[in-house]
Amino acid sequence: MARFVAGYFRSGRIPIRGVHLAVVLTFSLLAVTAHAEFPLPNHGESVIVGGDRAYPPYEFIDKDGKPAGYNVDLTKAIAEVMGIRVEFRFGSWSEMRTALQKKKIDILQGISYSEDRSRTLDFSPPHTIVHHAIFARRETRPVRTLEELRGKKVIVFRDGIMHERLKRMGFDRELILTPTPAEALRLLASGKYDYAVVAMLPGMYLIRELHLSNLVPVAKAVVSEQYCYGVLKGNRELLSRFSEGLAILIKTGQYKEIYNKWLGVNEPPRVTKELAIKYGAAILVPLLVILAVTVLWSRTLHKRVEARTAELAQEVAERNRALEELRRHQDKLIQADKMASLGTLVSGVAHEINNPNGLLLLDIPILKRVHDDADEIFEDRFREHGDFMLGGVPYSEMRAEIPRILQEMQDGAQRIKRIVNDLKDFARRDDAGQKELIDVNAAVQTALRLIDPTIRSSTQHFAATYAEGLPPVLGNAQRIEQVVVNLVLNACQALPGVDRGVSLATGFDREQNVVVIQVRDEGVGIAGEHLPQLMDPFFTTKRDTGGTGLGLSVSAGIVKEHGGTLRFESAPETGTTVTLSLPVPAQRG
Known part of the structure; x- marks a missing residue:
C-alpha cells in the first residue's frame, strides 16, 4: 500500500x-x-x-x-x-x-x-512532506545538489533517510555518522568536516536553539x-x-x-496561496482605507440631503411627492458615489498589476519553449546514464512536474489578466462609445463565434434561433457582443453536465418596441434570495471556481447605457432564463 x-x-x-x-x-x-x-x-x-x-x-x-x-x-x-x-x-x-x-x-x-x-x-x-537541505559554514563554498558533495566529508545522522539515500548513491566512505541531527550540526559548526545533510526544519530549529550562527543552508529542499x-x-x-x-x-x-x-511558523518562505494573499493584502488594505473614508463622506452627504429635503417640505407642500421619491433613491445615489470612487481607484491599480503580469505572460511561454527544446537532451541523458538530480529532485520525478508547473504559472497569469480586465471594464465611464444603428442578429452571431470552443466543451445541445426582419437598434456593437458573451458563458457554467442544453433566441416585441435577446439554460438555477443581488458588483456564487462577480455588473452597466433592461427568471434545479431588451429608436420623418 x-x-x-x-x-x-x-x-x-x-x-x-x-x-x-x-x-x-x-x-x-x-x-x-x-x-x-x-x-x-x-x-x-x-x-x-x-x-x-x-x-x-x-x-x-x-x-x-x-x-x-x-x-x-x-x-x-x-x-x-x-x-x-x-x-x-x-x-x-x-x-x-x-x-x-x-x-x-x-x-x-x-x-x-x-x-x-x-x-x-x-x-x-x-x-x-519533509524537505532536506545541505548546511555549511558561512565561509564554505556553496553547493546546489547532493552530487556536488562527492569527495567531501559529509555529516549525516545514523540510519536516517539521508544516510540511506547517500549510501545508495555511493557516498559510504565520505559519510560521518552521528546519533542525532544536533550532533551533526555541532560538529560542522566546530570547524570539522565540510557539509551536513539534515532536514530543513530541524536544521533551522537547532541552529536557532543552539546559537550556531556560523551555519547556513546552502542548498534548500535538495530532496523531499x-x-x-x-x-x-x-x-x-x-x-x-x-x-x-x-x-x-x-x-x-x-x-x-x-x-x-x-x-x-517554521517553514521557509515559498510561493503559496497564503503568500499571494499577504501581498494582495498590501494592495487592498490602502484601498479599503480609502473606501472607508468614502463611506464616511457618503454618510455626511446623506445627512445633508435629508436636511435639504426637510427644508423643501416646509417651503412647498406640493413637493412632498418629489421628496418621497428622493428619499427612496438616496441609497442608490450613495452606492453610485461609492462605486464611482472605487472605479477611479481600480483603474490605477489595474495598470500597476498589468505591468508585472505582462512580463509573466511574455516570459513563461519562452520558458516553456526552452523546456521543450531541452527535453530531448534530458531524455537522452536519462536513457544513457540513468536517473540524475534536477533542481534537487530526481529527473524521473520532475519530468512530468515541470510542464505542469509551467502551465499552472501561465494559467495563473492569464487568470490575473482576466480579473484585471473585468475590473477595468467595471471602472469604465458610463458612455456607450461610438453609437450607430446595429444589426442585433449580426452582433449575437459574432459573440457566439468568439466563445464557440467553450460552448462545444460545455454542452452537446446548443441552439440559436434568429428572428427575421429585426429592426436595428442604436448602440455599440462590441459592447452588445460583450453582454451576449457574458450571458452565454454564465449559462454554460451553470450546466451540471454536457447532456444539459443552452438555447438563444432573438425577437421583436412590437408592443414594447424593443428587440429581445433571450438566453435559456438547463442548469442548476439560482436561489431566490440571490436574484436581487445578481448585478451587484463583486457578488458571485462561483468564487471557488474563479468567479469575480464583475461580469453581470459590467453587462448591466452596458445595457443601461443603451437604455435597455436585463431580467432574470430562475429557481434552483429548474434552469435560468435571461431576457435582454434593447429599445428601437423612433423613426424620423
Whole structure:
C-alpha cells in the first residue's frame, strides 16, 4: 500500500501538496487489506509509539523530560478520536528502528518512506512532506545538489533517510555518522568536516536553539521525502486505525491546527496561496482605507440631503411627492458615489498589476519553449546514464512536474489578466462609445463565434434561433457582443453536465418596441434570495471556481447605457432564463 501511495505522488497524479487528499482516498484501501497477523491491543492496553528524542520540531524530549512536537500532538489527537490508549517511548533513531523490528514498540509516528524500507515496513499515507537541505559554514563554498558533495566529508545522522539515500548513491566512505541531527550540526559548526545533510526544519530549529550562527543552508529542499506512520510488514490493522484517525483530523480541521502550531511558523518562505494573499493584502488594505473614508463622506452627504429635503417640505407642500421619491433613491445615489470612487481607484491599480503580469505572460511561454527544446537532451541523458538530480529532485520525478508547473504559472497569469480586465471594464465611464444603428442578429452571431470552443466543451445541445426582419437598434456593437458573451458563458457554467442544453433566441416585441435577446439554460438555477443581488458588483456564487462577480455588473452597466433592461427568471434545479431588451429608436420623418 505504501508503494502504491508513493507511486501516485511520484507519477504526478497526486501533487505533493495534495497530502490531505491522499490520506482520505487511501484509508479505505488500508482498512480493506487489514488482517489479524498483528492483533490490536486488548481493552485497557496501550499502543507503544516510538519516536526520536532529538528531532525538533517533529518530535523531541522537552525541558520537562516529556515527549513534545508535531508528531506527538498528531498522535495524541488520533488516539483521542479513535479511542486508543498510547504510550510514548523515545530514544535515538537507531534504537527506535531496532525496537520496532524486535516488536518492543508497535508503531513509529514519524518515518520517511522509501522503497528499501517498504520491504520490511508498511506505511500510512504521508501526513507531511519533509524537505532536506545541505548546511555549511558561512565561509564554505556553496553547493546546489547532493552530487556536488562527492569527495567531501559529509555529516549525516545514523540510519536516517539521508544516510540511506547517500549510501545508495555511493557516498559510504565520505559519510560521518552521528546519533542525532544536533550532533551533526555541532560538529560542522566546530570547524570539522565540510557539509551536513539534515532536514530543513530541524536544521533551522537547532541552529536557532543552539546559537550556531556560523551555519547556513546552502542548498534548500535538495530532496523531499514523504513522512508517514510506519509499522512492521503485515501490521495493517493498527496502521489502518491510525490512517482513519488522520483522515478524521483532516476533515475536522484539527490537523491543520497542529500543523500550523509546529510546522507552519517554521517553514521557509515559498510561493503559496497564503503568500499571494499577504501581498494582495498590501494592495487592498490602502484601498479599503480609502473606501472607508468614502463611506464616511457618503454618510455626511446623506445627512445633508435629508436636511435639504426637510427644508423643501416646509417651503412647498406640493413637493412632498418629489421628496418621497428622493428619499427612496438616496441609497442608490450613495452606492453610485461609492462605486464611482472605487472605479477611479481600480483603474490605477489595474495598470500597476498589468505591468508585472505582462512580463509573466511574455516570459513563461519562452520558458516553456526552452523546456521543450531541452527535453530531448534530458531524455537522452536519462536513457544513457540513468536517473540524475534536477533542481534537487530526481529527473524521473520532475519530468512530468515541470510542464505542469509551467502551465499552472501561465494559467495563473492569464487568470490575473482576466480579473484585471473585468475590473477595468467595471471602472469604465458610463458612455456607450461610438453609437450607430446595429444589426442585433449580426452582433449575437459574432459573440457566439468568439466563445464557440467553450460552448462545444460545455454542452452537446446548443441552439440559436434568429428572428427575421429585426429592426436595428442604436448602440455599440462590441459592447452588445460583450453582454451576449457574458450571458452565454454564465449559462454554460451553470450546466451540471454536457447532456444539459443552452438555447438563444432573438425577437421583436412590437408592443414594447424593443428587440429581445433571450438566453435559456438547463442548469442548476439560482436561489431566490440571490436574484436581487445578481448585478451587484463583486457578488458571485462561483468564487471557488474563479468567479469575480464583475461580469453581470459590467453587462448591466452596458445595457443601461443603451437604455435597455436585463431580467432574470430562475429557481434552483429548474434552469435560468435571461431576457435582454434593447429599445428601437423612433423613426424620423
